[in-house]
Amino acid sequence: MTEHYDVVIIGSGAGGGTLAWKLAPTGKRVLLIERGGYLKRERDNWETDAVFLRGKYTTTETWLDLDDKEFVPEQNYYVGGNTKFYGAALFRLRPEDFGEITHHGGLSPAWPLGYDDYEPWYGEAEQLYHVHGAAGEDPTDGPRSAPYPYPAVQHEPRIQQLNDDLERLGLHPSHLPIGVLLDQNDAGQATHTSTCIRCDRVDGFPCLVDGKADAQVVAVDPALEHPNVELWTNVKVERLETDASGRQVTAVVATTPDAKEVRASGDIVVVACGALNSSLLLLRSANDAYPSGLANRSDQVGRNYMRHNNVALMALSREPNPTRFQKTLTLNEWYLKGEDDDHPWGGIQMLGKADGEQLKGKAPHFLAWAARRVPERPLTEMAHHSVDFWLSSEDLPHADNRLTIDKDSTIRLAIKETNPEGLKRLRKKFESMLGDLGMHEGTHERSLYLHEAMDIAATAHQAGTVRFGTDPTTSALDTDCKAHDLDNLYVVDSSFFPSIGAVNPTLTIIANALRVGQHLSERLG
Ligand SMILES: Cc1cc2nc3c(=O)[nH]c(=O)nc-3n(C[C@H](O)[C@H](O)[C@H](O)COP(=O)(O)OP(=O)(O)OC[C@H]3O[C@@H](n4cnc5c(N)ncnc54)[C@H](O)[C@@H]3O)c2cc1C
Ligand code: SF4
Numbered sequence: 001m002t003e004h005y006d007v008v009i010i011g012s013g014a015g016g017g018t019l020a021w022k023l024a025p026t027g028k029r030v031l032l033i034e035r036g037g038y039l040k041r042e043r044d045n046w047e048t049d050a051v052f053l054r055g056k057y058t059t060t061e062t063w064l065d066l067d068d069k070e071f072v073p074e075q076n077y078y079v080g081g082n083t084k085f086y087g088a089a090l091f092r093l094r095p096e097d098f099g100e101i102t103h104h105g106g107l108s109p110a111w112p113l114g115y116d117d118y119e120p121w122y123g124e125a126e127q128l129y130h131v132h133g134a135a136g137e138d139p140t141d142g143p144r145s146a147p148y149p150y151p152a153v154q155h156e157p158r159i160q161q162l163n164d165d166l167e168r169l170g171l172h173p174s175h176l177p178i179g180v181l182l183d184q185n186d187a188g189q190a191t192h193t194s195t196c197i198r199c200d201r202v203d204g205f206p207c208l209v210d211g212k213a214d215a216q217v218v219a220v221d222p223a224l225e226h227p228n229v230e231l232w233t234n235v236k237v238e239r240l241e242t243d244a245s246g247r248q249v250t251a252v253v254a255t256t257p258d259a260k261e262v263r264a265s266g267d268i269v270v271v272a273c274g275a276l277n278s279s280l281l282l283l284r285s286a287n288d289a290y291p292s293g294l295a296n297r298s299d300q301v302g303r304n305y306m307r308h309n310n311v312a313l314m315a316l317s318r319e320p321n322p323t324r325f326q327k328t329l330t331l332n333e334w335y336l337k338g339e340d341d342d343h344p345w346g347g348i349q350m351l352g353k354a355d356g357e358q359l360k361g362k363a364p365h366f367l368a369w370a371a372r373r374v375p376e377r378p379l380t381e382m383a384h385h386s387v388d389f390w391l392s393s394e395d396l397p398h399a400d401n402r403l404t405i406d407k408d409s410t411i412r413l414a415i416k417e418t419n420p421e422g423l424k425r426l427r428k429k430f431e432s433m434l435g436d437l438g439m440h441e442g443t444h445e446r447s448l449y450l451h452e453a454m455d456i457a458a459t460a461h462q463a464g465t466v467r468f469g470t471d472p473t474t475s476a477l478d479t480d481c482k483a484h485d486l487d488n489l490y491v492v493d494s495s496f497f498p499s500i501g502a503v504n505p506t507l508t509i510i511a512n513a514l515r516v517g518q519h520l521s522e523r524l525g
Helices: 014-026 048-053 115-128 157-168 215-224 275-284 356-361 363-373 379-383 421-437 506-524
Strands: 002-010 030-033 101-103 106-108 131-133 173-175 229-232 236-242 249-255 261-271 309-316 329-331 347-350 386-393 402-405 411-414 489-491
Touching: 002 014, 002 249, 002 506, 014 030, 014 115, 014 215, 014 229, 014 506, 030 215, 030 261, 048 356, 115 131, 115 506, 157 173, 157 329, 157 421, 215 229, 236 275, 261 275, 261 506, 275 402, 309 421, 356 379, 386 421
Parallel strands: 002 030, 002 261, 030 229, 261 489
Antiparallel strands: 101 106, 173 329, 236 249, 249 261, 309 386, 329 347, 347 386, 402 411
């Protein structure tokens, strides 16, 4: 039997979970289908060994690259999706990111909508995801119609020192916008009623005390308080069926862990599986009307995959760095334009603090590196001196950077680096400043962050594989994120990005889900 709903949403992460929250008060029957279950709350949530060294919570599926090399994509299948593990750095794209930008490596294409179209939704997104920040500090920020809903998370002393040193160099560091359920006292400590306890596990770990504003905590669970919203967990959608004309999705076909087939249908069907899995689902749903994949008459589905040019760097502070909650500072000085360079470089932000166990996991490389700098210090002490940074630069959409399915069902991801120059120059500039920032010369690449995955497996910031636009020959979705080719199919996750900017993508995914949610509420009456 196929149960019918007003809206079926596939995937409960930043896109799907937020959309369910937005639609819940409409009273429409909403079904949310999630391939994973609730993430088990246990000590291991906060154990470096379990999360980073053993990859206990990450998928075990393997995909292939173009050279037939196997890799495990950085994906986490749970209620709340990858936001259960994200660092909750929730930036708005800069207004310029919505226009065309010339980079060293080529053109970053314009979006069909502008910053002004997203501004009100960014505000609602910041409210929903408890974003703490300070307006007016970051010179690249766009105009805002409302202040941040929560005050910026205060710097701990070593990071305040870093902020002051950067300002002394004439630069403009600012507080990093971050989504945590934190109430601070005047000294910046968590109050006794705060859900977030301001610990050192904020980046890459799931939050054991539900203090992180992830999609499960702030969107899915509150949506489920409405009797019209239903959640199926551990149900993986395999394909979508259409009517003969190909204009309507008529069934969502899924399997349970014991391989039983279950089906649902909806007046509206929303795919929100994350950019890679959403394009996979559409490609797997090929039929007579769509021989190369559902909603793919443009041949854009699976193409233009982007994920940022990133590097995680560890520097050694001369003074100890006892910071616990380190993700409080960002520097976007060269985001729009590099130094003596007309092209953008990208941004710098703090990462969660590396601990001794993470460093031990990388001991052979790390020891050699650290021994050259401070031979007298033992490894464990190094963790107390590390300061951890994330440098992020824009990569560009390219038709050949794409996900495909071989005839034997093998999933294959092709990726060729685009626009590496900005990140190279940003890193060089950053490293040249270390002496002035109270640190030893040189940096160490902290590749264990994101599970060693700075290569093809680094899919954390995936975007762009089902892009939106006004021209159905060059985009798969219209500006409401409805498939050009179908009447009742939407894609509401990171897939729709025509270009990715250089800031973390999730606030834009959330803002877009709220925007499309408003459109769907109106469409459903
Ligand atoms: C370690 C880490 C740190 C990060 N830090 C940040 C950060 O600080 N700031 C930031 O902006 N972003 C960060 N990100 C990225 C952020 O998590 C993603 O941008 C965001 O979660 C994407 O939202 P989404 O809705 O597109 O996909 P997801 O959140 O991945 O949700 C997709 C959901 O669909 C489900 N699903 C997939 N296929 C199917 C199927 N066939 N059937 C049913 N369900 C399915 C998945 O299980 C998942 O729950 C980080 C990611 C990681 C991994
Ligand atoms: S800092 Fe707060 S949100 Fe992050 S893991 Fe600790 S308690 Fe959770």
